[in-house]
Amino acid sequence: MSDDDKLTHYLCIGCPLGCRLEVEETDDDIIVRGFTCKRGKLYGRQEHIDPRRMVTTTVAVTGGRWPRLPVKTRDPVPKALVREVCAVLRDVRIDAPVEMGDVITRNVLDTGIDIIAARDLPAA
Numbered sequence: 852m853s854d855d856d857k858l859t860h861y862l863c864i865g866c867p868l869g870c871r872l873e874v875e876e877t878d879d880d881i882i883v884r885g886f887t888c889k890r891g892k893l894y895g896r897q898e899h900i901d902p903r904r905m906v907t908t909t910v911a912v913t914g915g916r917w918p919r920l921p922v923k924t925r926d927p928v929p930k931a932l933v934r935e936v937c938a939v940l941r942d943v944r945i946d947a948p949v950e951m952g953d954v955i956t957r958n959v960l961d962t963g964i965d966i967i968a969a970r971d972l973p974a975a
């Protein structure tokens with residue numbers, strides 16, 4: 852195995868600078884290079900061992916001023932579950948009024964992460 856085989860490359864999405872990260876996995880460590888700030892170093896490590904994403908979408912609302920409510924995950928969920936989280940939320944319908952931060956779905960897909968309202972939605 853060549854040294855290049857041990858390297859994985861990622862684009863940091865922490866800010867618009869888009870630093871190109873290089874991650875090397877050794878027998879006892881994960882080494883991140885190419886970051887400009889600490890956030891990028893943490894992102895490279897996280898992306899390599901357990902990639903996660905925030906999910907933002909909308910859910911249906913009954914009796915609200917608007918028919919749909921923007922929602923988001925409280926914390927990033929495993930990247931592999933993003934589609935499944937969206938599928939779960941497609942079937943969710945809640946009653947207005949809603950306040951920003953209200954829990955819409957608790958512990959989505961047993962991730963330990965809640966889906967919360969991203970804004971207030973008053974009754975019609």
Ligand code: SF4
Nearest residue numbers: 863865866869870891
């Ligand atoms: S490493 Fe820091 S400066 Fe570079 S893209 Fe990531 S967050 Fe931005």
